[in-house]
Amino acid sequence: MNKLPEIKETPSRFRNTIGKYIIKRSSKCISCGLCAKLCPYGVHLRYDNYSKPIRPIEHKCIGFECKNNEYYCIDKCPQQALTLRLNPILETMGDYRWTSEMLIAHFEMAETGNLPNVKLEYDLGNSGGGFDKIRFINPDADKYINISDEEIDTSVQLNKTGDDRPVTTISIPCYGGGMSYGSTALPVMVGRARAAKVLNTLTCTGEGGYPPELLPYKEHVITQVATGLFGVREETIKYSPVMEFKYAQGAKPGLGGHLLGAKVTPAVAAMRETVVGSSLFSPFPFHSVYSVEDHKKHVDWMKEINHDVLVSVKVSTPIDVDMVAIGAYYAGAHIIHIDGSYGGTGAAPDIAKKNIAMPIEYAIPKVHRFLLNEGVRDKICLIASGGIRNAMDVVKAIALGADGVVIGTAEIVALECVRCTNCESGRGCARGIATTDPELGYMITEEYTEQRIVNMYMAWRKQWCEILRSFGMKSLKELVGRSDILVHLDYLDESERAKYKPAPNVEMVI
Amino acid sequence: MPKKYHIHASPVPPRVKPIGKYTTIEFREDCAGSCRKCVKKRCIYDVFKDNYTHMSIMEEPEYLYTCNSCFRCVQECTKGIFSRAINPEYRTLGDKYWTPDIIYKTWLQAQTGKIPVSGAGYRGPFVGSGFDSMWTDMSEIVRPTRDGIHGREYINTCIELSRRPLGLSFNEDMSLKTEVVPILEIPLPILFQQPEFGILSKNIPISIAKAAEKIGTLMFIKSQDLNSDLMAYAANLIPCVNKNNYKNHTEIIHKCKMVEIDYEPGIEKEFSELRKINNDLFISVGMPLNKHSSSRALEIAQTDVDTIHFYADNNGREYDSDNPLFIKEKIREIHLALVKKSIRQKVNLLFSGGMAMAEHVAKAIICGADGVVIDSALLVAMECRMCYRCKSGLSCPAKFENAELPYGSQRIVNLMGAWHSQLLEIMGAMGLREARRLRGEVGRSMWFEDLEKECFGPIFGERKVSLKL
Numbered sequence: 001m002n003k004l005p006e007i008k009e010t011p012s013r014f015r016n017t018i019g020k021y022i023i024k025r026s027s028k029c030i031s032c033g034l035c036a037k038l039c040p041y042g043v044h045l046r047y048d049n050y051s052k053p054i055r056p057i058e059h060k061c062i063g064f065e066c067k068n069n070e071y072y073c074i075d076k077c078p079q080q081a082l083t084l085r086l087n088p089i090l091e092t093m094g095d096y097r098w099t100s101e102m103l104i105a106h107f108e109m110a111e112t113g114n115l116p117n118v119k120l121e122y123d124l125g126n127s128g129g130g131f132d133k134i135r136f137i138n139p140d141a142d143k144y145i146n147i148s149d150e151e152i153d154t155s156v157q158l159n160k161t162g163d164d165r166p167v168t169t170i171s172i173p174c175y176g177g178g179m180s181y182g183s184t185a186l187p188v189m190v191g192r193a194r195a196a197k198v199l200n201t202l203t204c205t206g207e208g209g210y211p212p213e214l215l216p217y218k219e220h221v222i223t224q225v226a227t228g229l230f231g232v233r234e235e236t237i238k239y240s241p242v243m244e245f246k247y248a249q250g251a252k253p254g255l256g257g258h259l260l261g262a263k264v265t266p267a268v269a270a271m272r273e274t275v276v277g278s279s280l281f282s283p284f285p286f287h288s289v290y291s292v293e294d295h296k297k298h299v300d301w302m303k304e305i306n307h308d309v310l311v312s313v314k315v316s317t318p319i320d321v322d323m324v325a326i327g328a329y330y331a332g333a334h335i336i337h338i339d340g341s342y343g344g345t346g347a348a349p350d351i352a353k354k355n356i357a358m359p360i361e362y363a364i365p366k367v368h369r370f371l372l373n374e375g376v377r378d379k380i381c382l383i384a385s386g387g388i389r390n391a392m393d394v395v396k397a398i399a400l401g402a403d404g405v406v407i408g409t410a411e412i413v414a415l416e417c418v419r420c421t422n423c424e425s426g427r428g429c430a431r432g433i434a435t436t437d438p439e440l441g442y443m444i445t446e447e448y449t450e451q452r453i454v455n456m457y458m459a460w461r462k463q464w465c466e467i468l469r470s471f472g473m474k475s476l477k478e479l480v481g482r483s484d485i486l487v488h489l490d491y492l493d494e495s496e497r498a499k500y501k502p503a504p505n506v507e508m509v510i
Numbered sequence: 511m512p513k514k515y516h517i518h519a520s521p522v523p524p525r526v527k528p529i530g531k532y533t534t535i536e537f538r539e540d541c542a543g544s545c546r547k548c549v550k551k552r553c554i555y556d557v558f559k560d561n562y563t564h565m566s567i568m569e570e571p572e573y574l575y576t577c578n579s580c581f582r583c584v585q586e587c588t589k590g591i592f593s594r595a596i597n598p599e600y601r602t603l604g605d606k607y608w609t610p611d612i613i614y615k616t617w618l619q620a621q622t623g624k625i626p627v628s629g630a631g632y633r634g635p636f637v638g639s640g641f642d643s644m645w646t647d648m649s650e651i652v653r654p655t656r657d658g659i660h661g662r663e664y665i666n667t668c669i670e671l672s673r674r675p676l677g678l679s680f681n682e683d684m685s686l687k688t689e690v691v692p693i694l695e696i697p698l699p700i701l702f703q704q705p706e707f708g709i710l711s712k713n714i715p716i717s718i719a720k721a722a723e724k725i726g727t728l729m730f731i732k733s734q735d736l737n738s739d740l741m742a743y744a745a746n747l748i749p750c751v752n753k754n755n756y757k758n759h760t761e762i763i764h765k766c767k768m769v770e771i772d773y774e775p776g777i778e779k780e781f782s783e784l785r786k787i788n789n790d791l792f793i794s795v796g797m798p799l800n801k802h803s804s805s806r807a808l809e810i811a812q813t814d815v816d817t818i819h820f821y822a823d824n825n826g827r828e829y830d831s832d833n834p835l836f837i838k839e840k841i842r843e844i845h846l847a848l849v850k851k852s853i854r855q856k857v858n859l860l861f862s863g864g865m866a867m868a869e870h871v872a873k874a875i876i877c878g879a880d881g882v883v884i885d886s887a888l889l890v891a892m893e894c895r896m897c898y899r900c901k902s903g904l905s906c907p908a909k910f911e912n913a914e915l916p917y918g919s920q921r922i923v924n925l926m927g928a929w930h931s932q933l934l935e936i937m938g939a940m941g942l943r944e945a946r947r948l949r950g951e952v953g954r955s956m957w958f959e960d961l962e963k964e965c966f967g968p969i970f971g972e973r974k975v976s977l978k979l
Contacts, residue, residue, distance in 0.1 A: 014586055015585060015587075016584065055590055089584065089593055092579065096635045126635075133636075254938065284938075345629055349932060350626040351936055353631060355645055355646050355869050358961065365965050418580065420579040425555075429580075430582050431582065487970065488966060490975040491970035491971055491974055491975075
């Protein structure tokens with residue numbers, strides 16, 4: 001990626017943004033405009049020929065850290081009309097995995113393409129295990145290489161088999177997870193594809209068909225073939241550089257998919273070749289696949305339809321996920337995509353989301369080691385997903401043994417999803433993301449979606465580059481499987497543990 | 511083909527205003543009032559429907575029990591006068607074990623009979639104590655499953671509570687020599703028991719008994735608490751007696767299918783006396799879960815008992831210990847002790863205490879239980895807040911004294927309908943069609959300690975911080 005995609009400021013769709021701090025302007029304000037002149041972060045706006053004060057852009061305020069600056073608006077206001085405090089709303093946002101600070105930081109990254117100015121903990125969640133307890137070792141300062149971001153290689157090669165199919169390379173170690181037509185608004189789907197094109201990566205149709213609006217971006221769209229076979233046709237497989245067999249989704253393996261009748265609008269029904277208003281179930285499993293041999297027939301079938309297509313096999317993470325991975329390899333897959341249990345979902349029984357399948361943090365090293373021992377690790381691309389939330393999770397997953405990751409929730413968070421968990425409800429998402437309702441779907445545009453996602457990945461890329469530089473690496477490929485540069489806080493003595501950033505530990509109301 | 515077992519739910523609205531997690535706070539003095547874009551009217555969940563027409567008379571702050579936390583009112587109000595907070599009442603629900611989330615979700619299940627479904631992935635901690643330190647395992651392409659609950663194949667949740675012979679023997683004429691004992695089968699691996707608190711009206715135990723009758727399960731009840739109203743449900747009751755008082759309760763013992771007798775050394779001598787009162791009687795021996803449980807289970811299992819019932823405390827911990835083990839570990843210990851002596855098949859194991867969610871049923875069975883017994887969850891179905899005020903003689907915020915019989919029984923039936931459906935979901939995902947096959951099937955589970963050792967051990971070495979299990 002020599003020329004990086006362009007970052008464009010893409011503000012929130014909503015009138016009032018949510019920030020870490022609240023800054024209020026009282027009626028004592030005389031609209032002198034001093035705060036607008038002083039603040040370098042753009043918290044206070046003042047337009048020419050507009051005498052009334054404008055409400056502060058709260059999410060840009062760096063808060064009490066600003067106190068020692070000469071431009072600290074609270075102290076400088078001649079009328080003492082400004083007050084600053086921590087936003088109490090933070091307590092009501094987010095959860096153990098996606099804390100409120102992580103959400104706000106991602107909103108900011110998606111808006112600006114840069115890491116937030118505000119001090120926010122966005123590298124770690126509050127889950128108390130897995131990625132949230134894993135750290136990179138403190139790097140040797142002598143190994144640091146001072147090269148620009150443009151010189152750092154963050155690409156991933158998807159076809160390592162050496163067969164005669166294309167050696168497809170994506171420029172960032174992430175591609176978009178499957179979100180079907182029907183589960184998300186069409187502008188979201190198209191916007192994600194546009195972002196994938198700009199970023200030279202991929203996105204996935206999910207199991208809901210291939211809307212014609214995606215055709216201009218078809219080089220970057222994966223066709224998903226799942227058990228319901230909704231909307232899958234030969235032509236959609238011919239469009240795609242990669243096709244994905246979805247055997248299971250990590251958040252609800254063994255259960256299959258379910259699209260509520262309320263979301264099956266005429267357009268969705270037409271795309272899926274079903275009946276309007278009728279709930280749609282994707283069975284589990286493929287009834288034509290009961291063995292690795294059956295699976296191979298599936299893979300061969302796809303390869304025959306499209307001689308250039310790469311085959312990805314998406315599976316969840318049972319205890320024998322390593323055996324599943326090797327089975328997929330011998331069946332001829334180019335990509336084995338393992339999806340852990342804490343990933344996103346449009347709708348799933350709570351009992352499944354919490355209890356079924358292995359967290360991806362365990363599955364990655366397990367599969368990586370097994371493939372290494374079998375001598376095939378360099379012949380297959382290992383992609384991980386399910387609970388990978390931020391830039392640091394991505395590089396931790398790669399250091400544990402993945403080649404790249406699939407991102408779903410974080411892309412949606414970039415579009416200002418607040419994880420209110422109502423995606424399954426009748427009209428769908430109140431924020432216009434996971435909905436087929438025409439009114440709600442108008443809340444979002446393709447342009448906004450595209451740029452917010454591009455911005456977020458560009459901000460993430462800055463973190464990846466810094467990590468690589470600090471370990472003297474020029475390519476993410478050098479990081480694959482380098483678990484020797486990771487530590488887990490629970491595996492360190494107390495004195496050793498003190499050298500690393502502590503794990504957040506806040507009792508949350510859930 | 512026999513008719514599928516199905517629990518028929520019918521929505522039962524709450525009697526008292528439910529306590530939602532979030533409140534939307536409105537700072538009304540700044541309201542423009544006439545901006546014509548009032549977010550209250552535009553709320554897609556219609557949570558303001560009861561109050562946006564009479565703004566001037568509302569109290570502050572306003573608690574919106576059905577707020578779905580989408581933040582649109584906060585972010586779209588033209589004057590920015592909305593904010594949100596955690597409902598202070600929500601924080602007062604339950605305790606660390608019976609969390610507000612468990613209680614709130616139980617209310618919803620009891621109201622609707624539906625499985626809690628949501629989007630956006632899992633929101634909780636990576637791992638927790640007790641049942642939260644194990645994951646269940648699902649089928650995969652190398653271990654094909656059935657169609658689950660949406661398919662054609664029947665997933666059976668029946669369990670037996672009757673003893674079984676360990677083998678068959680035959681006479682010379684090849685007729686069966688082994689005495690075949692009657693079979694007591696219940697359609698789901700969940701039994702009820704009288705809660706330790708919250709019995710604030712006679713309708714509470716009757717509601718539980720009536721629900722047990724409706725769904726075909728049984729209810730443990732202390733013999734001294736039996737009354738004429740409850741006697742109508744005798745076939746679904748398991749009176750709990752002891753060596754000294756069972757002769758005072760011959761009427762109920764004659765009518766019921768099963769009786770429970772408190773453990774005492776040599777208690778097996780009383781079994782034949784009990785069966786003299788009722789020839790078809792099934793016998794359970796009840797005892798607290800403590801450090802002696804395994805040895806006592808081995809001792810009792812040698813007798814002609816049908817079922818052994820262990821009582822843990824309300825949070826699922828063993829009694830009489832400074833460092834109590836959780837029920838999950840105890841079930842495993844007792845189950846394996848019986849397996850080791852090759853007598854596990856002979857008796858049935860029931861466990862009560864701390865069974866708060868549908869997943870606990872599945873996990874307890876995976877650990878080795880035949881079934882579980884629930885109590886506090888029944889109260890929560892009837893809108894109990896687990897505030898324990900009644901224990902101190904204070905008033906009940908859920909007004910249990912006014913609970914009507916049809917309300918209580920149907921709320922419990924609904925809850926069991928939701929739990930049954932979740933059991934089917936989880937077993938379908940495992941590729942299992944029999945709850946009985948799930949018993950002790952640890953191959954369908956993953957345990958925190960094992961995964962850490964196997965997956966992280968080769969990378970990080972020895973774990974220095976142990977999880978409080």
